[in-house]
Amino acid sequence: xxxxxxxxxxxxxxxxxxxxxxxxxxxxxxxxxxxxxxxxxxxxxxxxxxxxxxxxxxxxxxxxxxxxxxxxxxxxxxxxxxxxxxxxxxxxxxxxxxxxxxxxxxxxxxxxxxxxxx
Numbered sequence: 001x002x003x004x005x006x007x008x009x010x011x012x013x014x015x016x017x018x019x020x021x022x023x024x025x026x027x028x029x030x031x032x033x034x035x036x037x038x039x040x041x042x043x044x045x046x047x048x049x050x051x052x053x054x055x056x057x058x059x060x061x062x063x064x065x066x067x068x069x070x071x072x073x074x075x076x077x078x079x080x081x082x083x084x085x086x087x088x089x090x091x092x093x094x095x096x097x098x099x100x101x102x103x104x105x106x107x108x109x110x111x112x113x114x115x116x117x118x
Contacts, residue, residue: 002026002107004034004095009112012085016116020080022095022109028071029053032101034078036069038114040091048093051078063089085116 003025012018020036028034035050049059049069057069068081078095093112096105 002031002097002099004097004107004109006093006095006109006112009093009114011115011117014085014087014116014118016085017081017083018085018114020082020093020095020112020114022078022080024076024078024097026076028073028076028078030099032098032103034071034095034097035105036078036080036093036095037105038089038091038093039111040088043091045094049080082114085114087116087118090114090116 005023008018008020031053033050033052036048037045038048039045047060048063049067051057051069051071066084070079093114095109097107099106
């Protein structure tokens with residue numbers, strides 16, 4: 001079992017930056033991957049980026065070159081640095097963890113709102 005707590009969302013103008021944090025209740029080394037997902041208005045939840053326990057990263061095409069996922073093992077925290085934000089990045093951002101190595105999320109955080117104004 002793991003608890004995930006997101007923070008760092010907010011309102012930003014297009015072109016701006018935000019950094020999201022996802023604090024896990026246990027070591028991230030024991031979690032197959034932690035990912036950031038988002039759900040825009042009227043849209044389905046989609047993968048933004050994920051990082052595995054070995055440090056392998058994967059990004060959605062829409063955020064490549066703008067977003068960076070990273071991990072601080074000492075703090076059991078995963079970050080999402082978001083630069084050059086666009087209005088279409090608006091949504092609720094969730095972090096999710098795969099604790100059973102099934103390559104699907106079995107624990108979710110509560111989400112944090114990101115709003116990008118044009």
